[in-house]
Amino acid sequence: MTEMLAPDGLDPATPRAGWAARALDSDVFYAFRRSPLAIGAAIVTLAFFAVAIFAPLLAVQNPFDPAQLELLNSRIPPLWSADGQAPFLLGSDEQGRDVLSAILYGLRISLLVGVLGVGLAAAIGIVLGLVAGYFGGVIDTVIMRIADVQLTFPAILIALMIDGVVKSALSNRLDERTMLAVLVLSIGLSFWVQYARTVRGSVMVERTKDYVAAAQLIGLPSWTIMRRHVLPNAMGPVLVIATINLALAILTEATLSFLGSGMPETMPSLGTLIRIGNNYLFSGEWWVIAFPGLALATLILAINLLGDWLRDALNPKLR
Amino acid sequence: MTMLNRTGLLAAAACFFALALPASAQTLRYANQGNLTSLDPYTLKESTTIAHHAHIYEGLVARDKDLKIVPALAESWETLDPRHWRFHLRKGVKFHNGDPFTADDVIFSAERVRSKGSNFLSNVPPDAKFVKVDDHTVDVMLDTPNPILTSQWDSWFIMGKKWCEENNSAAPTPASATTPSYASLHENGTGPFIIDVHQPGVKTVFKANPTWWGKPEHNLKEIVFTPIGSAATRVAALLSGEVDVIEPVPIQDIDRVNSSGSATVLTGPELRTIFLGMDQNRDELLYSNVKGKNPFKDTRVREAFYKAVDVELIKTRVMRGLSTPSALMIAPQLFALSKDFTRAKPDAAAAKKLLADAGYPDGFEVTMDCPNDRYVNDAAICQAVVGMLARIGVKVDLLAQPKAQYFAKVLKPGGFKTSFFMLGWTPSSGDSHNVLHDIMGCGNDPADATRGEANLGGYCNKELDALADKVLIETDTAKRDQMIKQAFEIGIKDYAYIPLHQQALAWGVSKKVKLTQRADNQVMLYWATKQE
Numbered sequence: 003m004t005e006m007l008a009p010d011g012l013d014p015a016t017p018r019a020g021w022a023a024r025a026l027d028s029d030v031f032y033a034f035r036r037s038p039l040a041i042g043a044a045i046v047t048l049a050f051f052a053v054a055i056f057a058p059l060l061a062v063q064n065p066f067d068p069a070q071l072e073l074l075n076s077r078i079p080p081l082w083s084a085d086g087q088a089p090f091l092l093g094s095d096e097q098g099r100d101v102l103s104a105i106l107y108g109l110r111i112s113l114l115v116g117v118l119g120v121g122l123a124a125a126i127g128i129v130l131g132l133v134a135g136y137f138g139g140v141i142d143t144v145i146m147r148i149a150d151v152q153l154t155f156p157a158i159l160i161a162l163m164i165d166g167v168v169k170s171a172l173s174n175r176l177d178e179r180t181m182l183a184v185l186v187l188s189i190g191l192s193f194w195v196q197y198a199r200t201v202r203g204s205v206m207v208e209r210t211k212d213y214v215a216a217a218q219l220i221g222l223p224s225w226t227i228m229r230r231h232v233l234p235n236a237m238g239p240v241l242v243i244a245t246i247n248l249a250l251a252i253l254t255e256a257t258l259s260f261l262g263s264g265m266p267e268t269m270p271s272l273g274t275l276i277r278i279g280n281n282y283l284f285s286g287e288w289w290v291i292a293f294p295g296l297a298l299a300t301l302i303l304a305i306n307l308l309g310d311w312l313r314d315a316l317n318p319k320l321r
Numbered sequence: 322m323t324m325l326n327r328t329g330l331l332a333a334a335a336c337f338f339a340l341a342l343p344a345s346a347q348t349l350r351y352a353n354q355g356n357l358t359s360l361d362p363y364t365l366k367e368s369t370t371i372a373h374h375a376h377i378y379e380g381l382v383a384r385d386k387d388l389k390i391v392p393a394l395a396e397s398w399e400t401l402d403p404r405h406w407r408f409h410l411r412k413g414v415k416f417h418n419g420d421p422f423t424a425d426d427v428i429f430s431a432e433r434v435r436s437k438g439s440n441f442l443s444n445v446p447p448d449a450k451f452v453k454v455d456d457h458t459v460d461v462m463l464d465t466p467n468p469i470l471t472s473q474w475d476s477w478f479i480m481g482k483k484w485c486e487e488n489n490s491a492a493p494t495p496a497s498a499t500t501p502s503y504a505s506l507h508e509n510g511t512g513p514f515i516i517d518v519h520q521p522g523v524k525t526v527f528k529a530n531p532t533w534w535g536k537p538e539h540n541l542k543e544i545v546f547t548p549i550g551s552a553a554t555r556v557a558a559l560l561s562g563e564v565d566v567i568e569p570v571p572i573q574d575i576d577r578v579n580s581s582g583s584a585t586v587l588t589g590p591e592l593r594t595i596f597l598g599m600d601q602n603r604d605e606l607l608y609s610n611v612k613g614k615n616p617f618k619d620t621r622v623r624e625a626f627y628k629a630v631d632v633e634l635i636k637t638r639v640m641r642g643l644s645t646p647s648a649l650m651i652a653p654q655l656f657a658l659s660k661d662f663t664r665a666k667p668d669a670a671a672a673k674k675l676l677a678d679a680g681y682p683d684g685f686e687v688t689m690d691c692p693n694d695r696y697v698n699d700a701a702i703c704q705a706v707v708g709m710l711a712r713i714g715v716k717v718d719l720l721a722q723p724k725a726q727y728f729a730k731v732l733k734p735g736g737f738k739t740s741f742f743m744l745g746w747t748p749s750s751g752d753s754h755n756v757l758h759d760i761m762g763c764g765n766d767p768a769d770a771t772r773g774e775a776n777l778g779g780y781c782n783k784e785l786d787a788l789a790d791k792v793l794i795e796t797d798t799a800k801r802d803q804m805i806k807q808a809f810e811i812g813i814k815d816y817a818y819i820p821l822h823q824q825a826l827a828w829g830v831s832k833k834v835k836l837t838q839r840a841d842n843q844v845m846l847y848w849a850t851k852q853e
Contacts, residue, residue, distance in 0.1 A: 068708040073631075073634050073709075096701055282573055283553055284553055
């Protein structure tokens with residue numbers, strides 16, 4: 003951490019400091035420092051990641067552990083209202099689950115599914131895009147037509163379909179971990195197209211450049227050329243898509259969970275919490291849905307702002 | 322000129338149609354939390370499904386508003402001797418496709434309801450032989466006297482022989498069937514309503530049957546049924562007038578519906594007992610980390626589970642006061658000596674000790690099957706139970722799923738695939754014998770194949786079975802009640818089940834609609850009237 007914060011050029015000996023210095027010295031970071039919106043969004047996003055990671059230290063209970071839930075503490079309103087009770091800052095739900103703790107732990111699930119889902123989508127998309135763009139021809143046509151077909155369906159529909167197929171295949175042996183894997187899989191498989199198309203486009207441009215020809219001349223295998231020489235030059239747009247997709251993936255997870263095909267109620271994500279809270283929305287127990295909803299909205303907004311800014315910062319035409 | 326003519330014609334047509342339709346014929350919209358999956362009346366013995374089917378199919382007998390057995394397709398019956406019953410069938414009744422209803426249909430239905438795949442095996446005793454006397458008379462011969470023979474025939478619906486055979490549906494559709502049969506997508510009953518549209522999971526439209534033999538008490542032209550799983554949405558639909566009747570009203574919303582001015586909640590005690598059950602039959606549990614043995618075979622483990630569950634807490638917190646904790650597997654309204662039983666107090670420390678004595682000082686893991694759209698707050702109750710068991714060291718994986726998947730998995734056609742489950746039971750006969758026979762009786766009884774038909778956990782005590790057999794033929798009420806009491810005491814001593822409570826009925830009804838609430842929670846809309 004200290005290395006990251008070190009001023010430019012103080013410690014040029016170690017490569018890590020050099021990397022950090024290069025990052026701090028870059029155009030992108032310069033643009034970042036001059037955009038209060040980006041700084042704010044980054045702080046909020048990092049704060050969400052931080053509280054999710056340190057949830058066990060911050061939460062008053064582990065809402066995933068049924069032994070820690072006490073029915074006697076159910077349906078307590080937030081602390082500042084007349085019937086509020088410590089330590090339930092944002093109130094508790096019907097099972098005696100502290101809403102704040104549930105949000106912190108739910109964030110972990112939402113972010114985990116989001117990050118892993120985007121990671122899987124990016125991995126699939128990058129590989130297929132590289133292959134399609136580099137080799138062209140029949141391979142390109144096959145991969146891109148599959149992508150086109152998939153693009154005609156909304157991502158949420160594909161995610162629901164994959165979720166349904168996997169669940170009926172696994173039938174009744176679904177524990178929480180498999181549910182998590184199913185969610186990641188369905189998000190990964192429904193979001194890869196954008197990456198593939200972007201990478202393919204960049205690769206097709208790069209492929210004709212002299213440095214690729216040079217690499218081919220000295221006999222490097224295709225895979226090495228793709229990975230070491232072409233891919234780094236195609237990564238900028240991928241980064242932008244990944245950031246914006248993270249918000250989309252978290253939303254998709256929330257939607258799936260809200261529809262009841264995501265995380266189970268014993269291990270709620272933000273979407274599951276909103277689904278549970280929805281039953282009490284009109285019954286006076288507004289806090290069960292309001293706070294998870296607010297957390298989700300803030301998180302999505304922050305990530306989206308960050309993604310928008312990154313897109314503009316990486317776009318040479320806007321500089 | 323032509324203009325005038327056309328207007329005149331239109332006016333005449335309008336007059337004609339106004340006369341042809343009764344002026345008050347209404348569309349009633351009904352929403353339930355669960356889905357209507359199969360139209361085959363032998364697939365799923367579940368009150369909501371049976372109630373749907375009762376609008377299109379009819380049994381030889383029916384139950385009236387007070388749950389008394391009354392004639393339906395059988396006009397009258399007599400017992401020539403205790404083992405010989407004679408049923409006189411109603412004449413002039415037609416199935417919806419126009420086929421006449423005759424004795425052959427009754428004999429066919431008696432066979433079909435007792436064939437493999439039927440969920441209603443115990444509704445018609447296996448020893449009953451149906452004999453046609455003439456087209457409108459059927460004799461039933463029994464091996465042993467059975468004074469409550471017709472008590473479960475209100476949910477044994479008569480199907481047309483010709484229609485079933487023509488449509489390849491002579492065998493019942495099991496709940497676990499993966500492809501729907503013709504009879505599960507179409508109907509051909511004799512009832513007061515005809516299915517017009519059936520889209521499982523979306524909507525079902527019932528149209529009034531103009532040629533029904535009876536005199537309708539309703540003023541409806543059609544009933545539109547929509548499943549609405551989300552409790553909040555269901556209530557919102559009632560309050561906005563989008564639907565006229567909902568079942569159930571979530572208990573957190575009862576006050577809000579009553580104060581809305583547009584609808585009211587009909588409440589009352591329900592006859593259904595909600596309970597937990599455990600697989601005591603298999604040598605190794607299907608879903609547990611204990612291998613090579615079955616912890617539930619040990620009475621101490623079952624007792625520990627019993628003592629870990631605090632029903633009073635579930636009542637105050639999860640059911641918001643709207644449940645009656647129960648010591649018995651039957652509602653107090655249905656058994657005179659219920660007051661002699663009290664439920665043991667919960668005791669987590671004792672439960673932990675019992676588990677340790679049984680060899681599980683650190684508990685074990687087991688999967689619990691639970692419906693999430695069947696009983697009032699079912700998934701929330703299961704979650705609460707999971708928490709209570711966690712406190713004695715038992716880690717429960719909760720599998721809460723919609724009733725269609727749930728029943729297909731845990732009931733007999735699905736092979737009782739469960740280790741630990743929650744279920745609700747209303748004895749369809751309104752009598753304790755049904756409880757002792759169907760859910761507490763030993764399965765795989767060579768003498769009585771239907772015994773233990775809904776005994777998911779495979780609890781078995783021959784002593785209890787012997788008492789149940791005596792209860793069936795005993796006619797002296799006092800003696801009979803004593804026998805029932807003895808049998809229930811055996812079940813309690815064995816910790817056969819963990820009874821939780823009787824839930825409260827809560828139907829949301831628009832102020833425009835008048836209907837009768839039956840204590841078995843079957844929503845019978847053929848008694849409903851709706852104002853303009």
